[in-house]
Amino acid sequence: MTSADIRIDEATAPVKPILEIRDLAITFKTGSGEVKAVKNAHLTIMPGETVAIVGESGSGKSTTALAAIGLLPNNGRVSGGQILLDGEDISHAPEKRMIELRGSHIGMVPQDPMSNLNPVWKIGYQVRETLKANGRPDGPKDVARVLAEAGLPDAERRAKQYPHEFSGGMRQRALIAIGLSCQPKLLIADEPTSALDVTVQRRILDHLDTMTTELGTSVLLITHDLGLAAERADKVVVMYQGNVVEAGPSLELLRNPQHPYTRRLVESAPSLASRRIQVAKEQGVASGDLLAPVAADESRVQDDVLQIKNLRKVYKLRQGLGKSSDFAAVDDVSFNVKRGTTTAIVGESGSGKSTVAKMVLQLEKPTEGQIIFDDVDTAGLKGKELFKFRRRVQPIFQDPYGSLDPMYNIFRTIEEPLRVHKIGSAASREKKVRELLDQVALPQSMMQRYPNELSGGQRQRIAIARALALDPEVIICDEAVSALDVLVQAQVLNLLADLQDNLGLTYLFITHDLAVVRQIADHVCVMEKGKLVETGSTDDVFDNPREAYTQALLDAIPGGSLLLPPAVA
Amino acid sequence: MVRYILRRLLQVIPVFLGTTLLVYYMVFALPGDPIAALFGERQPPQSVIDTLRAQYNLDQPFWVQYGIFLKNIFTFNLGVDFTQQPIADSLARAFPVTAMLAIEALIIQAVFGIAFGVFAGLRRGKLFDSTVLIVSLVVIAVPTFVLGFVFQLVFGVQLGWAKPTVGANADWGNLLLPAFVLGLVSFAYVLRLTRATVSENMNADYVRTATAKGLSRPRVIMAHILRNSLIPVVTYLGANLGGLMGGAIVTEGIFNIPGVGNKLFQAIQRSEGPTIVAIVSVLVLVFVITNLLVDLLYAWLDPRIRYDQ
Numbered sequence: 001m002t003s004a005d006i007r008i009d010e011a012t013a014p015v016k017p018i019l020e021i022r023d024l025a026i027t028f029k030t031g032s033g034e035v036k037a038v039k040n041a042h043l044t045i046m047p048g049e050t051v052a053i054v055g056e057s058g059s060g061k062s063t064t065a066l067a068a069i070g071l072l073p074n075n076g077r078v079s080g081g082q083i084l085l086d087g088e089d090i091s092h093a094p095e096k097r098m099i100e101l102r103g104s105h106i107g108m109v110p111q112d113p114m115s116n117l118n119p120v121w122k123i124g125y126q127v128r129e130t131l132k133a134n135g136r137p138d139g140p141k142d143v144a145r146v147l148a149e150a151g152l153p154d155a156e157r158r159a160k161q162y163p164h165e166f167s168g169g170m171r172q173r174a175l176i177a178i179g180l181s182c183q184p185k186l187l188i189a190d191e192p193t194s195a196l197d198v199t200v201q202r203r204i205l206d207h208l209d210t211m212t213t214e215l216g217t218s219v220l221l222i223t224h225d226l227g228l229a230a231e232r233a234d235k236v237v238v239m240y241q242g243n244v245v246e247a248g249p250s251l252e253l254l255r256n257p258q259h260p261y262t263r264r265l266v267e268s269a270p271s272l273a274s275r276r277i278q279v280a281k282e283q284g285v286a287s288g289d290l291l292a293p294v295a296a297d298e299s300r301v302q303d304d305v306l307q308i309k310n311l312r313k314v315y316k317l318r319q320g321l322g323k324s325s326d327f328a329a330v331d332d333v334s335f336n337v338k339r340g341t342t343t344a345i346v347g348e349s350g351s352g353k354s355t356v357a358k359m360v361l362q363l364e365k366p367t368e369g370q371i372i373f374d375d376v377d378t379a380g381l382k383g384k385e386l387f388k389f390r391r392r393v394q395p396i397f398q399d400p401y402g403s404l405d406p407m408y409n410i411f412r413t414i415e416e417p418l419r420v421h422k423i424g425s426a427a428s429r430e431k432k433v434r435e436l437l438d439q440v441a442l443p444q445s446m447m448q449r450y451p452n453e454l455s456g457g458q459r460q461r462i463a464i465a466r467a468l469a470l471d472p473e474v475i476i477c478d479e480a481v482s483a484l485d486v487l488v489q490a491q492v493l494n495l496l497a498d499l500q501d502n503l504g505l506t507y508l509f510i511t512h513d514l515a516v517v518r519q520i521a522d523h524v525c526v527m528e529k530g531k532l533v534e535t536g537s538t539d540d541v542f543d544n545p546r547e548a549y550t551q552a553l554l555d556a557i558p559g560g561s562l563l564l565p566p567a568v569a
Numbered sequence: 570m571v572r573y574i575l576r577r578l579l580q581v582i583p584v585f586l587g588t589t590l591l592v593y594y595m596v597f598a599l600p601g602d603p604i605a606a607l608f609g610e611r612q613p614p615q616s617v618i619d620t621l622r623a624q625y626n627l628d629q630p631f632w633v634q635y636g637i638f639l640k641n642i643f644t645f646n647l648g649v650d651f652t653q654q655p656i657a658d659s660l661a662r663a664f665p666v667t668a669m670l671a672i673e674a675l676i677i678q679a680v681f682g683i684a685f686g687v688f689a690g691l692r693r694g695k696l697f698d699s700t701v702l703i704v705s706l707v708v709i710a711v712p713t714f715v716l717g718f719v720f721q722l723v724f725g726v727q728l729g730w731a732k733p734t735v736g737a738n739a740d741w742g743n744l745l746l747p748a749f750v751l752g753l754v755s756f757a758y759v760l761r762l763t764r765a766t767v768s769e770n771m772n773a774d775y776v777r778t779a780t781a782k783g784l785s786r787p788r789v790i791m792a793h794i795l796r797n798s799l800i801p802v803v804t805y806l807g808a809n810l811g812g813l814m815g816g817a818i819v820t821e822g823i824f825n826i827p828g829v830g831n832k833l834f835q836a837i838q839r840s841e842g843p844t845i846v847a848i849v850s851v852l853v854l855v856f857v858i859t860n861l862l863v864d865l866l867y868a869w870l871d872p873r874i875r876y877d878q
Contacts, residue, residue: 071777095786103783110781115774118793119873129792130782162872178782 016087018186018218019045019068024091025080026063026072037063037076039242045186050212050219052229052250054265055239056485061222064239065188067091068220069106070098085186104134107184107217109208111191113171117163123147123174124159127181134182150177151207168349169200176208183215190222197348197512198556205232224485226269227515228558230254238262268490305474305506306337306360311369313355329355331530333369337523339473342500342507344521344538346514346553352530357478357510361395362386373474391421394467398479400459404451410437410462411447417469436465440495457488464495468503478510493520515557518542526550574861581857585850589642592849593635596842603627603840607651625651625843638846647847651839656847659832664851666739667828670821671813673741673748678756679806686763686802687795693768702764705757717750717823734825747824751817755809762805766798773797800870807863811856 026038038060045051053061066072068083070090083091085105090098102108110116117126124143131138131146140159147155150173163171172193179187192208193201209232212219223229229236230250237247238259246259257263313330330352337343345353358364360371362378371378373389381389394417397403404413414433418424424432434444440461451459460480467475477496481489497520499505509521517524517538524541526534526549534547545551604621622628625648626637641648647656689698708716724746725733731746770776771794779793814829821830829848836844868874 069781071781073772099783099785101783102781108778108781110774110778112774116778118775118779118797120796120871121792122872129779129784129788133782133784133788164873175778178778182783 015046017044017046017084018049018086019043019220020084021064021068021081022084023081024064024067024078024083026060026067026076027079028073029075029077036079037242038067041081041239041242041244043237043244043247045218045220047185047218048213048216049235050221050233051235051237052221052223052233053237053239054223054226054229056224056487058241059239060242061239062190065190065220065222068186069102069108069188070095071108103130103184104182105184105186107179107182107187109172109176109179109187109189109192111194113168113175113196116175117166117171119163122160122162123166127159127174127178130178130181136182146177146181147174149211150174150180151204152177168196169204172196172200172204173207176204176211180211180215180217184217186218186220187212188220188222191224192221194223194225198514198558199348199552201558202556225558226254226265226486231558238265264487268487303339304336305339305374306508307370307372308336308356308360309334309370309372311356311359311371312367313352313359313364314367328530330359330366333525333527333530333532335523335525335532335535337474337506337508339506340500340504341522342509342520343523343525344509344511344517345525345527346511346517347527348512348553350529351527353510353512353527354478356527357395357476357508360508361393361476362389387421391470392472393474393476394470394472396460396463396467396475396477396480398482400456400463400483401451403463404459406451409448409450410454413451413462414466414469417466421470423470432469433465436468439468439499440465455488456484457492460484460488460492461495464492464499468499471503472505474506474508476508476510479512480509481516482511482513489516496520514553526553574865577857577861577864581854584857585853588853589638589846589850590635593638593842593846594631596840596845597631597634599840603651603842607839634842638843642850648843650836650844651841656844659844660829660847660851663827663829663832666744666826667814667821667830669739669741670744670748670751670817670826670828671810673744674752674755674813675806675810677748677752678759678809681752682756682759683763683799683802686760687767687790687798689760690764690767690798691771691790691794693764698764701760705760708753708757713750713754713817713819714823716753717747717820720746720750721823735827736825737827739826739828744826747817747820747826750823751813751820759802759805763798763802766801767794770794770797796870800867803866803870804863807859807866811852811859814855814859815852 021041021043024038024041025036028035028037041060041064043051043053053064055061063072063076067076067078068085068090070093072078078091081091082089085101090101093101117123124140124147127143127146128138131142136142140156143159144155147159152158152170152173158166158170163174166174176192179189189208193204196204205228208219211217219233221229221233226236230253233250235248236250236253238245238253238261240259240261246253246257246262253262254266257266311330311333312328315327315329317325317327333352333356335343345356347353355364359366362381366379373393378389408416411430411433414436415429418429418432423429433447437444437446442458442461442465446454446458451462454462460483463480480496481492484492493516496507500507507520509517511517521538524534524536524538525532526541526547528549534541534545534550541550542554545554604618604625604627607621619628626634629637645657647660650656650659685701689701692698721733724730732743735743735747773793776789776793779789784792817828818830818834820826821828822834829852833845833848835841836848
């Protein structure tokens with residue numbers, strides 16, 4: 001249907017919804033019986049409207065969306081309710097009918113741009129087969145046009161490249177091009193930008209908005225980010241444990257959430273929280289009182305525990321036949337970290353922030369410059385001294401699934417650093433592990449369990465307990481909360497803040513998420529392409545960003561433009 | 570790309586020298602006197618023995634023997650075997666037969682292995698899949714000489730569908746039954762490998778995206794599941810072709826096929842150094858070239874692999 005048709009419909013008949021989901025239930029057959037992933041979902045999307053489903057992982061939001069395009073995994077089926085596309089119930093439609101509908105009536109933009117393009121076919125081919133399958137003109141010109149419309153520069157040449165020659169943002173543009181290539185009436189966008197940097201995310205979502213508005217496409221947006229949903233969608237549907245718990249116009253729902261779960265979501269969404277601090281400050285409330293319990297005691301000695309001076313890291317890029325070129329991943333970076341405070345290093349992927357963390361941890365050697373820890377240059381540390389240094393500086397990494405040994409139970413995981421550093425007897429070590437579990441608010445009964453039995457948030461708590469085992473002074477958190485759902489993320493951030501208060505810890509927090517920074521950091525260092533572009537106290541950087549790049553990062557926080565009262569609920 | 574191929578071909582030189590030297594030395598170190606063995610129970614006059622020794626350079630030290638061998642190879646003179654037949658002639662007769670057998674076996678295992686593997690992979694856990702898995706396990710477990718004799722008896726003798734032995738006039742039709750026996754074991758491996766990669770790729774995100782584009786099921790399978798799944802299978806098949814060209818001593822023995830395997834077996838029994846090394850030299854070339862072809866095919870199937878760096 002073109003937008004002209006819609007206008008005629010509007011004029012003559014009451015507008016019918018594009019998609020209507022009624023009392024939807026979805027059941028999965030698993031090894032241990034049937035599991036109801038979706039119990040009761042209902043939503044309505046009118047022509048040209050954008051509706052967002054918000055919820056944490058496991059809430060059934062993606063499953064609902066997949067059912068709408070008939071792509072449930074083999075062991076899943078619609079066990080109740082209806083999915084009406086333009087009035088036609090497609091919940092049990094035969095595969096033949098679904099093949100007709102997919103692409104031309106319902107398009108999809110999937111979540112992960114890295115894995116959703118077939119690595120062995122050229123981008124152009126993957127666009128062309130979509131056009132061909134849906135009976136559209138599929139010449140090279142048409143392919144280039146479709147790609148160009150999705151904002152891919154130099155589309156004709158790009159069409160001849162393979163996915164691995166594209167960046168994440170470009171791949172996502174190609175996927176958007178594919179999803180919209182046949183002008184479907186409904187586009188399902190499943191976390192379309194959650195794998196991308198904030199600034200890229202913003203550009204791509206803006207472009208998607210423009211395209212769908214021009215084409216009059218209705219959008220079903222799946223996201224875990226309430227701020228993003230509220231900014232992009234007309235209506236928000238909140239799902240929790242397979243049920244739709246609340247639905248309504250975005251701003252209304254955000255300002256006045258009814259269901260307790262929605263209220264918790266609104267409270268912990270980092271993007272909204274930042275906004276709230278902003279509003280509160282304008283009304284004269286100190287931000288420290290609101291959220292960040294990290295403001296250090298006046299009495300505490302504020303010496304510089306870490307001094308980074310003119311740090312540089314150069315990698316050699318091989319260019320065949322012994323030739324190589326230099327690539328400066330970190331270029332002349334200097335900053336100090338005060339004891340007992342949190343310093344955040346912010347930047348997009350490739351900005352060099354993780355390389356700084358690796359060098360501070362002595363996992364990479366700096367090419368030039370100094371890292372001074374407690375007045376000692378770490379470059380000279382060897383053998384025993386380096387071993388001692390490692391005890392005082394501990395890491396927490398991003399992926400709680402990858403950073404715990406699956407063959408070690410929790411006790412062994414937390415005890416290992418104590419054993420390696422030969423601290424205490426077996427009995428005193430066990431006591432210490434119990435204390436640590438208490439500190440990270442996990443039951444002591446968890447000691448005998450294995451990482452695969454725990455949730456992401458629990459695993460990250462284990463990683464924190466392990467980092468704390470050696471009573472370190474500095475903890476380097478490399479994207480430590482990026483892989484977690486918002487609610488879990490808020491809990492872990494609170495835990496880190498409490499631990500800092502109680503133990504006087506110093507955090508170096510590496511993240512791409514400015515919203516999280518606002519919640520936890522005292523100081524911010526903004527990095528771009530290896531260089532430190534701006535540094536200052538968190539309030540300064542957020543309120544008066546000096547650099548255009550920092551401003552761009554701040555603008556890209558989803559939900560930043562929303563007006564909210566300082567304390568919701 | 571041309572540069573890569575050239576570099577790979579240059580690598581043939583050290584590989585060739587190394588393998589021939591090793592094989593030559595092993596033959597040299599074999600216990601027993603090949604000339605004495607030639608005469609069996611009879612005791613030939615010393616003058617005859619000396620003449621024969623001189624003819625085959627057996628009276629020379631090892632390095633001289635190997636040097637003469639290399640010189641002959643590069644002048645395309647492979648010499649004569651102990652029955653005074655030119656070795657080049659017997660190789661020229663044996664290799665085409667083995668090549669036919671190997672290609673037939675390869676086609677059989679590729680076509681049936683991939684076809685059954687894809688069907689089993691797409692219907693994992695269903696009846697067809699389970700049946701095929703059990704049958705392939707049986708095929709892997711039963712030794713070739715048992716399979717060979719059973720096939721020979723059933724299809725060759727009792728049913729009379731094929732000639733039980735091949736003999737001197739080997740052609741594509743005659744070689745079909747032995748090719749089946751030869752291809753059967755690898756067929757089972759190809760099937761299992763294909764099945765595993767297909768069922769893994771079926772759940773790939775890009776396959777779901779392809780379906781979401783509105784592609785028909787056959788198109789999704791052909792363009793997005795099959796091509797990606799073939800990458801490891803092609804590697805396996807390529808490595809296997811080298812092995813098949815080496816001649817199947819057991820299969821060629823059962824069906825009396827005058828191929829490389831047979832020739833090599835006879836030469837080893839007689840300690841015929843020149844014949845053994847000649848055959849092995851050709852095999853080394855075959856191996857290196859098939860491996861190169863597989864690598865090039867691999868790069869064609871998977872564009873992420875680039876050799877010209």
